[in-house]
Amino acid sequence: MSEQISVSIEKVNPIMAREWLETRIPRQRKIKPKRVESYAKMMLCGDWKIPPDCIMFTKGQLANGQHRLLAIIASNRTLPFVILRTNDETVYQVTDAGCIRNPGDALPAEAENKHNMAAMGTLILHYLSESISRMSMSARIVSRPELVRFITENYDELQSVYKICQNGYNKVHVISPVLTGALGFLVHKKYKERVVEFIEKLYEGTSDKIILNLRNRLLNDRLGGHSLSRSYQFGLLIKGFNAFIIGNGPKLFKIVEGEDFPKIIE
Numbered sequence: 001m002s003e004q005i006s007v008s009i010e011k012v013n014p015i016m017a018r019e020w021l022e023t024r025i026p027r028q029r030k031i032k033p034k035r036v037e038s039y040a041k042m043m044l045c046g047d048w049k050i051p052p053d054c055i056m057f058t059k060g061q062l063a064n065g066q067h068r069l070l071a072i073i074a075s076n077r078t079l080p081f082v083i084l085r086t087n088d089e090t091v092y093q094v095t096d097a098g099c100i101r102n103p104g105d106a107l108p109a110e111a112e113n114k115h116n117m118a119a120m121g122t123l124i125l126h127y128l129s130e131s132i133s134r135m136s137m138s139a140r141i142v143s144r145p146e147l148v149r150f151i152t153e154n155y156d157e158l159q160s161v162y163k164i165c166q167n168g169y170n171k172v173h174v175i176s177p178v179l180t181g182a183l184g185f186l187v188h189k190k191y192k193e194r195v196v197e198f199i200e201k202l203y204e205g206t207s208d209k210i211i212l213n214l215r216n217r218l219l220n221d222r223l224g225g226h227s228l229s230r231s232y233q234f235g236l237l238i239k240g241f242n243a244f245i246i247g248n249g250p251k252l253f254k255i256v257e258g259e260d261f262p263k264i265i266e
Contacts, residue, residue, distance in 0.1 A: 005086040007054065013078040017069035025061045032067065038141040039071030043079060047145035054084040113166070116178050117158055121151045123182040123234065132231050132261050154185070161185050164196060168203025175202070175218050179234050183241060186264055191245065198244050210249040214240035217253050231261075238262040 012020075042048040055065030062069075065081070072079065125142045126132040151158060161184035165177035180199050187195045201211045214236065221228055228236075235255045242265040243249025255262070 004088045005084065007082065007084050009050070009080050010083045011078050011080050012055070012069070012072055012083075014073045014076055017072040020055075020057075020062050021066060021069050023057070023060060023062045024066060025058065025063050029066075031070065034141060035067045036070045036074060038143055039068055040074040041141060042143045042145060043071055043075040043077045045143070045145075047143060048077075048079060050080050050082065052082065054082040057083070057085045058089055059087050112159060113162060116162065116181070117151050117155075118147060119178045120158060120162065120181045120185070121147050121154075123178065123230070124185055125150060126231075127182070127186065127234075130261075132234070157188065158185055161188060165199055165203075168199060172203050172205070173222070174215055175222075175233060175237065176230070179230065179237055182234065183237050183264075187241070194245065195241065198241055202240075208244070210240065210243045210247075213249065213251055214243075214253050235262045238264055241265075 039048070051068070053064070055068065056063045068081065122142050123132075125147065158181070162177060162181040165180040165184060168174075168180070169177040180202065184195050184199060198211065201208060202215055205215065206212055217236065218233070232255060236253045239253050239255070239262050240249065242262065243253075245265050
């Protein structure tokens with residue numbers, strides 16, 4: 001087996017990337033433009049590191065690494081990669097057979113609620129960059145290094161507000177603690193006591209008509225089997241919080257088509 005495989009670290013430039021892509025084996029997976037965009041952004045920002053996952057050639061044909069090579073072209077960078085060449089076609093059969101890693105796996109091992117922290121951080125960064133719409137958060141790519149830096153720098157505050165939200169969610173599954181946690185983080189410096197009150201009443205129930213109307217909307221949608229997007233729910237949450245702060249809100253919280261995504265009250 002060792003005679004059939006060679007491994008090296010090589011610097012790959014856009015010209016090489018184009019040539020290698022022309023040798024792709026027929027059964028490659030469909031290109032995911034967002035992944036290419038994310039990789040290219042990391043390369044341009046200097047966040048890209050040599051990944052342990054190799055660029056693989058099987059009998060001279062590219063079998064693994066097409067997204068990274070496309071990102072090299074898009075970023076116009078020359079970067080080092082681990083290159084594996086083999087004549088053994090069975091090696092390709094186990095490519096990507098391990099556990100899929102998500103951003104939460106990049107956080108320190110001692111971090112609590114890692115995957116929910118990653119989801120919260122992504123939502124917060126989308127909101128802060130104004131790249132969130134009524135139906136989706138796909139307008140901007142949040143790179144893994146950017147996300148890890150944000151969570152690391154704000155870890156204590158994120159954990160503190162998330163635990164409050166998780167405690168409420170454990171009582172009644174009104175809305176994901178990731179969403180209430182993101183709202184809590186975004187407003188905690190200005191509205192620390194008010195947002196805790198808002199979150200606790202949202203989960204536990206209240207006679208406050210504004211929070212009650214929002215709570216009923218969320219519960220009715222949830223129990224009725226309606227699938228509201230995460231960004232839509234977050235927009236409703238912001239609208240509800242704003243109404244709670246000013247003391248006036250609608251009977252039915254909604255975001256109509258064409259409406260700008262809600263902004264948190266200043």
